[in-house]
Amino acid sequence: MRAIEVFDLNKNFKVGKEEIEVLKNINFSVEKGEFLSIMGPSGCGKSTLLYLLGGLDKPTSGVVSINGRDLSSLSEKQKSIMKRREIGFVFQFYNLVPNLTVEDNILLPIILDGKPLKKYEEKLKKILDTIEMSHKRKVTPRELSGGQQQRVAIARALVFEPDIILADEPIGNLDSKTGTDIMKLFQNINKNLSKTIIQVTHSEEAAYYGTSILRLKDGEIQTKEGVAS
Numbered sequence: 337m338r339a340i341e342v343f344d345l346n347k348n349f350k351v352g353k354e355e356i357e358v359l360k361n362i363n364f365s366v367e368k369g370e371f372l373s374i375m376g377p378s379g380c381g382k383s384t385l386l387y388l389l390g391g392l393d394k395p396t397s398g399v400v401s402i403n404g405r406d407l408s409s410l411s412e413k414q415k416s417i418m419k420r421r422e423i424g425f426v427f428q429f430y431n432l433v434p435n436l437t438v439e440d441n442i443l444l445p446i447i448l449d450g451k452p453l454k455k456y457e458e459k460l461k462k463i464l465d466t467i468e469m470s471h472k473r474k475v476t477p478r479e480l481s482g483g484q485q486q487r488v489a490i491a492r493a494l495v496f497e498p499d500i501i502l503a504d505e506p507i508g509n510l511d512s513k514t515g516t517d518i519m520k521l522f523q524n525i526n527k528n529l530s531k532t533i534i535q536v537t538h539s540e541e542a543a544y545y546g547t548s549i550l551r552l553k554d555g556e557i558q559t560k561e562g563v564a565s
């Protein structure tokens with residue numbers, strides 16, 4: 337089954353009296369287990385597209401379907417549950433809560449969902465292991481490097497075991513060595529945890545950690561191609 341399908345997607349924004357067309361007739365799909373990198377010049381619509389894929393914004397027209405379900409057919413409540421449980425989000429600036437510990441930041445989606453935390457002790461251990469941060473579980477983000485903070489954000493995106501991870505320039509704020517480490521972590525999560533990943537990136541090098549690359553320009557798809565492994 338396909339993780340994501342997009343049909344004739346259009347997104348316009350009203351700026352004053354003017355209507356700008358940001359995404360124009362976008363069609364593509366992402367298979368389960370694919371690791372797609374979205375590239376293109378600043379302002380071409382990458383973040384807008386990613387937010388539509390994750391249901392964080394609504395298209396002007398067209399369909400986004402996640403795990404076989406058309407997002408527009410879901411109620412707001414169904415959609416917010418789906419966003420929390422089936423999709424993990426990772427952003428450029430981590431978006432961690434500064435006065436919560438690493439482990440509480442990771443568990444935040446569980447807390448917000450009202451699930452009992454006890455059930456998640458084992459899972460938390462495993463995730464801390466995956467991101468190699470077990471030794472830092474009790475500290476707050478202030479005491480962490482950028483790369484370590486992004487690891488915690490990735491762990492938080494994984495805690496509900498979503499099928500799909502969406503990441504908007506996850507290494508945009510990191511030095512290249514740390515960026516490479518984070519890309520290797522995503523690759524590991526894609527291969528060994530079988531997650532579908534879609535990242536937006538400005539780095540050609542980072543893009544090739546994926547299994548496919550979609551190039552956008554002026555709101556239109558130029559190409560979508562597999563990466564030779």
Ligand SMILES: Nc1ncnc2c1ncn2[C@@H]1O[C@H](COP(=O)(O)OP(=O)(O)OP(=O)(O)O)[C@@H](O)[C@H]1O
Pocket residue numbers: 349350351358376377378379380381382383384385
């Ligand atoms: N909420 C909004 N209201 C009006 N215009 C918007 C809004 N969000 C985005 N835009 C416009 O849509 C276009 C695409 O923005 P988007 O953030 O998707 O670009 P991007 O490809 O992610 O760029 P970057 O690489 O700089 O992050 C830009 O021209 C931007 O100004």
Ligand SMILES: [Mg+2]
Pocket residue numbers: 382383384504
């Ligand atoms: Mg962007």
